[in-house]
Amino acid sequence: MLMVIPAVTAPSAHADNKRLNDGVVTNVDTIKKKAGCSGDLKVNPQLRLAAEWHTRDVLNNRNLHGELGSDGSTAQDRAHAAGYRGRASQTVAINPALAINNMEVLRQWYFNPATMAVIQDCAFTEIGVWSENHLDRSVVVAVYGAPA
Incomplete structure (x- = not known):
């Protein structure tokens, strides 16, 4: 009789964080406009990849x-x-819990x-946002770009 024993791995949560990431972009765009910046913030896939890595x-x-x-x-x-040729900077939000929401991100950054x-x-x-979660840690990174 063949017995299958599951492998034990570190617990992590793999949720679709698109809604959170999109919300961060919207909130950052709102803050920029209130600061007097014109135009809409554009999501850039190269900056998003850099955010994912970090x-x-x-x-x-x-x-x-x-x-x-x-x-x-x-x-x-x-x-x-990641292929981006302009100037870049970033902001990072860390929550010592399974989840993080837009209000927590804004509280840490604002x-x-x-x-x-x-x-x-x-x-x-331009901006790229990525977020991921483990059971005891959530991280959101936004990478901002000024095109060359």
């Missing part, structure tokens, strides 16, 4: 909390590696002067 890095490396990746890379490095300076920089007209 989200996964921060999610899986508990000592990371912001700008630098585990390999020492910056948002600009990751955007360039009251941080450095983060708000990035969001309100009118030169950043």
Whole structure:
């Protein structure tokens, strides 16, 4: 008789975070417009890829909390590696729980002067957002781009 024993792996949650990611884009666009920026914020797939890379890095490396990746890379490095040729910066939100929502993301970013300076920089007209969750950690990364 063949007996199948399931492999034990680290628990993680794989939900479709499109609604959260789209909400972050909408909220950032609203903040930018209130700061006097004109035009609509455009989602850029290269910036989204850079955000995805950093989200996964921060999610899986508990000592990371912001700008630098585990390999020492910056948002600009990751955007360039993803094929983006303009100037790039990022904001990161981390919640020590399975879920994170738009209100938590905004709370972390809105009251941080450095983060708000990035969001309100009118030169950043493009964005890529990615988020992922583990049972005890949720991460949202937004990478902002100023086209070359």
